[in-house]
Amino acid sequence: MDVVSDAVAAVRIGRPSSNRVRVSGSWCTRLAPYDGAGFHVVLEGSCWLLADGGTPLPLGVGDVVLLPHGTGHVIADAPVDAATVEQAVPFERWFEGDEARRSPAASGEVHMLCGKYRLDRSRTHPLMAELPEVVHLPNRVGTHPELRAAVDLLGHELAVQGPGSCIAVPSLLDLLLVYMIRSWAAQDTGGTWPAVLGDPVTAAALRALHSDPAAPWTNDRLAAEAGVSRATLARRFTALVGRPPMAYLTWWRLTFAATLLRDTPDPLATVARRVGYGTPYALSHAFSREFGTTPGQYRAEAASRTASA
Missing domain, CATH: 1.10.10.60 (Homeodomain-like)
Incomplete structure (x- = not known):
């Protein structure tokens, strides 16, 4: 084992989960604080994310966002402000509602992967503790190729649901978490643990x-x-x-x-x-x-x- 693998293994419990979301029109949903970590990957279109206590973050095609401490947040089709947050629909109800996901294509279609990891925070490695509330990994040419490959594989596996998907999807989600942390360490030159690993x-x-x-x-x-x-x-x-x-x-x-x-x-x-x-x-x-x-x-x-x- 190595320090990143061990840091993840020390907190990860159970099986991760994910949903493939396709939505259009005007929409806004809130994900409540979670005792784990959440992530979003934008496969098509664009949207906005606002973490509790943070500032609005625009997301484009190929962008990956990790919320390693389970911070509550809102995602929407347009910039998010305090009034928008008040109107946000809880994610579980929003995701299950056909009307919300099949609204007329007024603002263009957005296709995302949304998921979460169950974590045991009773014994957290300092590497995991140092991760910021929001880790934004923008899609730039030549950056994080292994993360891009994992995203492509996961998106394909969720779309196809072929034989063995029940094993493949959780394994790809675990791989995605490692690659998100590795990519953060590679781009955050001011952090303690990126310096340690470097x-x-x-x-x-x-x-x-x-x-x-x-x-x-x-x-x-x-x-x-x-x-x-x-x-x-x-x-x-x-x-x-x-x-x-x-x-x-x-x-x-x-x-x-x-x-x-x-x-x-x-x-x-x-x-x-x-x-x-x-x-x-x-x-x-x-x-x-x-x-x-x-x-x-x-x-x-x-x-x-x-x-x-």
Whole structure:
């Protein structure tokens, strides 16, 4: 695994969902705040998006928008203001209403993919926490080719609904999420984690830690893996990530343990071995100190959250 894959896996639960929307005329719909992440892809036409507390954002053909923190928002055929927000129809009712989606083509037809991911925010990686409320990835020639390919594949799969679609669509949605985060990191040069991932030394160290968190890592061994001195690694890693390498490793081992407790039936002894703790007692003690709850209590609470999501 790598840091982006692990950051996504630590929060993702259940199956993502998506709808293919085709609408024309005058329309406006609101999506309420959601304990997950939402996205929109404009396949044809243009529209506007207004996130709660934000400013109107025009969207054109090929534009992708990710709302990683589930921010409530309005999408409409025209620029959105306070009066428009008051008149917005809830998305569920709007999407199910034939009249709303088949109105006369006064403003031109708009074709979109709208979807959402279920996320468990109890243990969020700082990379995911740093994502802005709205990630706008405009369609520009030569940018984000892998994201464009994923969008094309997903749009085709939703239109065709061929054999195996029940597996293909969720897998493509997971791929889309990774590509949206990767594209954000590539274009946001001012963020902390884009800088982390762009630094060859820190990125190499993180790649090593995430590839094998159970290994008996030391600062010297990790520095050798990154190809620098121990002092250089400590300085660059701490400055960018915000904590020393071994402190990050301890935090990640426990966060990974929480993911395993949530997503697998593995006994505590197995979880302990997978995250680098010699005994279940050692893991339980560290886990309780870090998160204020025992592994067993966390597993029960996580099961309850997942069932109610």
